[in-house]
Structure formats: structure tokens, C-alpha cells
Amino acid sequence: MIFVTVGSNQPFDRLIQTVDAWAKAHPSVDVFAQIGSGDFEPSHLRYTRSMSPADFRAELEAAEIIVAHVGMGTIISALELGKLLVLMPRRVAYHEHTSDHQCDDLEWLRQREGLFVAMTERDFEGAMTKAMASLSSGGGGFLEGHAAQLASRIRQYILLGERS
Secondary structure, three states: OEEEEOOOOOOOHHHHHHHHHHHHHOOOOOEEEEOOOOOOOOOOOEEEOOOOHHHHHHHHHHOOEEEEOOOHHHHHHHHHHOOEEEEOOOOHHHOOOOOOHHHHHHHHHOOOOOEEEOOOHHHHHHHHHHHHHHHHOOOOOOOOOOHHHHHHHHHHHHHHOOOO
């Protein structure tokens, strides 16, 4: 199962539209999304607007792949659970955020094992293809085996702004 989340603070219709189009092209794949307060309602995947923290955690645990914006809470959860992760950043140009810090965060994270990047909607199919291939080949989740080291680096990144 693929679990998609846009977080609880802001809508991210561009991501949901992109995943909905992908789900239409891959009808045999079970996709469930937490879509937030956006205007777009998907027609090719199961969804809810919001969920309790317990239900959210249960969906993260059940997922084989997590698709999300570049939110550190989701990234840390995927890391803790050893899940494959596909990320697309919110962009100022589309009025999805107040800065492009998610692009900066993604540049810092993009070469990590178990993480697949879709900088734009056009990149999403390729990122999902790579994630699905990794899943099929038994590939490990997001930095499986390196959780403590990355968690420490993420804390440094968030608290100190170190980007090395």
C-alpha cells in the first residue's frame, strides 16, 4: 500500500493531483491519501482530509511506500519505520509555501538510500518507478540501518542550519 500525506498545516493539491493521475495509470496499486484542506478531490485513490494521530501512525506503519511533501515530521517517521519515501517539495511559485526551503532540504537529502525525489510533477512517474522497483527487489527503506546517524544529522540541520 502507498500512503500519501500532505501534512496538516497547508493544502498541497499539486501533489494530490499528481498522485491521482499516477493511481489512474496504476489501478492495481492500493493508494490511500491524507489530502488536507485543498480544493482538489481525487477520483482514483482512497482518501481522507484529516486523521487522528493514531490513525496517521497506523497508515505510516502499514505503508510500503510513503509519498509526501518535504516535511521533517514525515521524513523522521519514515526513517524510524524504515519505509521507502517519495518526496515532492512545496514551491513558492505555486503559492504552496512562504519559502522554497523544502527544495533546499531535498537537495540535502536527495542522495540518501530509500529516498526518491520528484522535484516536479514530471519527475513523479520516474520516482515512483524507482521506488516500486526497490520495493520489488527487497530494497531497504529510507536509510535502513543508518537511522541514528541520520536522525542526528537532521537534528543538526534543523537546529543549527548545517547543510553538509
